[in-house]
Amino acid sequence: MLGSLDYSHRRLLMVDSVSDCEPLIQELQRERWLVERSGLNNKIEPGYDVCVICLQSHHLNQLEHIKQLIHHSRSEWIAVMSGDLRHNTGLANFIYEWFFDFHTLPIDIARMHCTLGRAFGMGRLRHPDTKPSAIDDVLMVGQSPATQALCKLIGKLAISDSPVLITGESGTGKEVVARSLQRQSRRNKGPFVTINCGAISEHLIHSELFGHEKGAFTGAHQRKIGRIESAEGGTLFLDEIGDLPLEMQANLLRFMQEMTFERVGSSKPITANVRVLAATHINLEDAIEKGRFREDLYYRLNVLQVRTTPLRERKEDIALFAEHFSQLYAAEIGRRPRRFSREATAALLAHHWPGNVRELANRVRLGQVLAEGREIELHDIGLAASITPPCRPLDEYLLNAERKALEDALLHFASNMSHAARSLGVSRPTFYRLLQKHNLRNSRVAQGD
Known part of the structure; x- marks a missing residue:
């Protein structure tokens, strides 16, 4: 939810100010704007709510520089210029592309006040002041109950060193959750190492995880440090764990039980200090039933669980x-x-x-x-129009409801029209009139009771 805008600290930067802007600057200072001045070639730090640049003819060969200033400033920009510059097609297109609004000299102060107010508000909405947070990924900017609950859960699980299984559909941000867990944990100064278990061939994944010694196999020309060893003191993220080959699942299980491993070609055990996070878009319980995933490994990974929401x-x-x-x-x-x-x-x-x-x-x-x-x-964006079926007139809804009531009465009291009329709370003549209205008279009805 967006809070009210704080108007007590409105910062405005005048870039390459001209004498015609002095009345505006004095008026803004009276209105408690914090007005500062800068030359175009000076370094402009982010933090201003609005920047106003007085464009002159010599700026025409500096448009790329101005674009970079706007791009890095995180501010809304307003152009002020003489009327004759409006007819420069290149400059007009540039202003249209990069500026919030423009004004011609002499400045209409009342109109400029409106523009500055809108620019200030838009800037605060676009770049709200937020407290530094470990959770700064797009998945966490939402305001839905599901997003808020997810942020709260991550905060609770982050302080633990236990494994976490992250489940959810593809594209729901499982790696974002893993990185958020890392950033809020005591291991946030350590490495965050990822391995996609489904993207590495079966005969290479053992070496990728555990590493190998020089000469361990054909092509092993030097020692290789595996992903587990690379994650020492930090977090190991096993993405798409459901695609890990069964044989490799046994090796991973042994590692998670003992937190030790051996490089390929070595018999020397190495103790690891890593936290294991795993993610999958498939149902591992179904995979267990089909013999594709080890149940004992599942319970080693699924100590804590996070499920992302589509x-x-x-x-x-x-x-x-x-x-x-x-x-x-x-x-x-x-x-x-x-x-x-x-x-x-x-x-x-x-x-x-x-x-x-x-x-x-x-x-x-x-x-x-x-x-x-x-x-x-x-x-x-390549989407079809969202077409909402138009509502029908109320009379049409009432007519359909009336017909449905008559059909139900006929279904239950087809042989006794008096009972059918009584069930609807109308007289028998009214009942017959309604039947005629809806063209529901049939041979049985015509026969009467």
Whole structure:
């Protein structure tokens, strides 16, 4: 939930200020804005709510530099310029792309006040002041009950050294959960080492996990430190643990029981100080029943458990996630973030999201690349329009309900119209009139009682 905006510390930076801006600066200071000045070639630190640049003709060959300033400032920018510069097509397109708004000289102070207020509010919404937190990934920016419960659970489990099994559909952020557990744990200064158990061939995974000595097998030209040894003092994350070959499951079980291992080609045991986190999108209990996963290893891994929630059950988070990815990918391609049109937003909320957060990220990235206007449109994200069937008139609902009541009465009292009428609380003549209205008169009804 967004709190009220704090207007007591509004910071504004005037860049390459001109004399025509002095009345505005004095007015803003009276209104308790903290106004500072800077030259375009000075280093501008992040932290200003709004930046105002007075564009002049000599700035036309510095547009790339200005773009970089805007990109790194995390502020909303407003351009002030002389009227003749408005007709420069290159500059006009640049302002359209990178600035919140523009004003021409002489400045209309009342209009500028409105613009600054909107820019300040938009900037605070786009870059809210947040306390430093270990949980800063997109999965954790949501406000749904599921997200809040997940954050709370991670905080509880992080202080333990016990193994954690993270389950959930593909794209729901299982690795994000693992990294969050690491960051909030006492091992946060140690390494976080990942191995995807389904992405490494069966004959290499033993060496990848445990390492090998020089000459242990053909091609082993030097000693290799395995992932377990690399994670010493930190966390080992076994992604897609359900794809681990059965033979390797036995080796992993032995390691987890004793917390010791041997490199391939060596008989010297090595003691490990690591916390093991594992993740899977498959149902391991079903895999156990089918003989694909060891039950004893399952219980070694499943000491503590986290289950991620699919995006379709976290509708409240979709808009926040989309905004987060919009900021991220706009910076990646060097442009201002586009807003989503009303139709695009409706489609995002209506989509089933089989690929979950990963799919959402991909669609937002696509939209940022393809969007040509100020907004990301429906066709930019590759989703069909969300069409809500129009409501029918109330009379139509009442008519259907009336017909259904008559059909039920006929079904139960087909041989006695008086009982049928009485069951509906109407007289027999009224009952016949209703039958006629709905064209339900048949041969049995016509025969009477």
